[in-house]
Amino acid sequence: MSNESGSAASGDSIVTPVDRMRWIRAVLLWGVPLLAVLGGVYWYGSGGRYASTDDAYVKQERVDVTPQIGGDVREVRVVENAKVQTGDVLLVLDDALLKVAVLRAEAALASARLEVESLRAGYREKTGEVAVARRAAEYSLRELDRQDELARRKLVPQSTLDAARRSRDIAVGSIDVLELQLGQIRTRLGGDPGIPVDRHPTVLAAAAELEKARVDLSRTVIFAPRAGIVSHLPQVGDRVEAGRPALAIMAEGGLWLEANFKETDLEWVRPGQPVSFEVDTYPTQRWSGRVESIAQATGAEFSVLPPQNASGNWVKVVQRVPVRVAIDVQPGQPPLRSGMSVTVDIDTGAHRRFDRWFKRRG
Numbered sequence: 001m002s003n004e005s006g007s008a009a010s011g012d013s014i015v016t017p018v019d020r021m022r023w024i025r026a027v028l029l030w031g032v033p034l035l036a037v038l039g040g041v042y043w044y045g046s047g048g049r050y051a052s053t054d055d056a057y058v059k060q061e062r063v064d065v066t067p068q069i070g071g072d073v074r075e076v077r078v079v080e081n082a083k084v085q086t087g088d089v090l091l092v093l094d095d096a097l098l099k100v101a102v103l104r105a106e107a108a109l110a111s112a113r114l115e116v117e118s119l120r121a122g123y124r125e126k127t128g129e130v131a132v133a134r135r136a137a138e139y140s141l142r143e144l145d146r147q148d149e150l151a152r153r154k155l156v157p158q159s160t161l162d163a164a165r166r167s168r169d170i171a172v173g174s175i176d177v178l179e180l181q182l183g184q185i186r187t188r189l190g191g192d193p194g195i196p197v198d199r200h201p202t203v204l205a206a207a208a209e210l211e212k213a214r215v216d217l218s219r220t221v222i223f224a225p226r227a228g229i230v231s232h233l234p235q236v237g238d239r240v241e242a243g244r245p246a247l248a249i250m251a252e253g254g255l256w257l258e259a260n261f262k263e264t265d266l267e268w269v270r271p272g273q274p275v276s277f278e279v280d281t282y283p284t285q286r287w288s289g290r291v292e293s294i295a296q297a298t299g300a301e302f303s304v305l306p307p308q309n310a311s312g313n314w315v316k317v318v319q320r321v322p323v324r325v326a327i328d329v330q331p332g333q334p335p336l337r338s339g340m341s342v343t344v345d346i347d348t349g350a351h352r353r354f355d356r357w358f359k360r361r362g
Contacts, residue, residue, distance in 0.1 A: 056259035060338035064245035105210035257325035
């Protein structure tokens with residue numbers, strides 16, 4: 001009996017292969033997925049310190065050189081991608097018609113001066129005529145008085161008295177006419193008969209036209225507004241238009257990054273935070289920098305057709321916000337060029353996604 005009871009007790013504690021397979025199956029079906037889920041949640045929730053994007057590019061100050069007058073290119077003084085300094089001659093436009101315009105303006109100025117001199121001389125002449133007319137009128141009045149006295153004495157016929165009256169009326173009327181003509185000349189002289197020739201409005205206008213023609217002529221020579229590398233040069237014979245860029249200058253230095261981050265990645269991004277980035281052209285190099293500023297509006301706000309509309313066919317998409325990153329250039333690093341693609345990582349500090357989930361703020 002004792003052997004049978006011992007065998008039964010030992011049989012209860014034995015784990016059969018079937019039980020072991022059930023236990024392994026339960027662990028594989030529930031334990032491993034649960035651990036994987038918990039590990040994934042922890043990995044994702046403990047992350048979020050670095051904000052990253054590959055929608056970023058190297059930017060550089062660019063100056064579009066725009067002619068202020070239109071014309072055909074006569075000379076190109078530099079070559080493509082050449083380095084220039086401020087004030088260097090870049091282009092020379094054909095100036096034949098502008099030289100003619102200067103000659104025409106000079107002739108117009110000389111004509112205006114002659115006209116003013118003529119007006120001043122005419123004013124002096126009319127002033128003399130008025131003085132003569134006044135003396136003639138005084139004589140006519142005296143003569144009328146004499147003829148009137150003789151007519152009362154019956155010494156002269158009535159026709160002689162009428163002729164004297166007519167002469168007086170003509171003399172007095174001519175004074176009024178001459179004074180009107182004198183007033184017209186005074187008005188054309190700007191109300192000041194003694195005005196200097198070069199102060200007269202007509203002469204000033206002609207001088208302004210001459211100065212404009214000379215300025216336009218000087219603008220046929222296009223200078224570099226600042227130092228840098230020239231690009232997109234026109235060729236001799238090309239037509240350039242006023243107000244349209246003829247070429248561009250990429251200014252030396254002044255490089256920065258424009259990183260377009262998703263709006264959902266900017267919760268902890270602040271100006272001054274350290275940045276590291278990699279340029280696609282140089283995959284083995286690493287650059288550093290800092291957040292300089294964050295745009296006040298998303299890129300869509302500056303597009304011609306913003307995505308927001310009231311037509312009913314609206315679809316919500318994550319917007320991109322431009323972030324400007326200053327570059328810390330170190331000696332010996334390869335050159336960066338505007339437009340290069342980069343991948344940017346911003347260190348936002350000791351922040352985790354758990355902080356957002358549990359409403360904690362750093």
